[in-house]
Amino acid sequence: MQKVLIVDDSKVSRRINRDLLSKLGYEVISEAVDGVDGLAKYEEHKPEFILTDVEMPNLDGVGMVKKIRELGHDVHVVVITSVVNSQVTQEVIKYGVKILKKPLKEAHLHHALLSFK
Numbered sequence: 540m541q542k543v544l545i546v547d548d549s550k551v552s553r554r555i556n557r558d559l560l561s562k563l564g565y566e567v568i569s570e571a572v573d574g575v576d577g578l579a580k581y582e583e584h585k586p587e588f589i590l591t592d593v594e595m596p597n598l599d600g601v602g603m604v605k606k607i608r609e610l611g612h613d614v615h616v617v618v619i620t621s622v623v624n625s626q627v628t629q630e631v632i633k634y635g636v637k638i639l640k641k642p643l644k645e646a647h648l649h650h651a652l653l654s655f656k
Contacts (some may be wrong), residue, residue, distance in 0.1 A: 542568040546577035546591035556590055563649050574598025593620040604634050615655040619643055
């Protein structure tokens with residue numbers, strides 16, 4: 540079973556995403572409340588996938604992905620956001636992530652995760 544780290548400042552979003560991932564056959568190994576926490580949990584658990592929100596306090600999802608890539612890690616990342624704009628898209632696309640719009644739909648998440656294989 541492939542392991543996923545969820546990074547989102549919304550407890551409700553984390554629960555919804557956990558349920559979706561479990562339904563799709565993924566194991567959620569940890570959850571983080573922002574990018575700083577996400578970096579620490581990534582280093583601790585080394586998941587195959589990260590599902591992260593963009594807008595979060597302390598360190599946003601884009602900043603977290605940038606730091607992970609700077610450290611040389613090639614983890615698969617799905618970025619979820621309520622606002623898909625060209626600045627966010629251009630910023631994260633260069634890091635090889637998939638971008639999904641909120642509210643997250645099971646079929647879209649499934650397709651994004653499978654596209655990494």
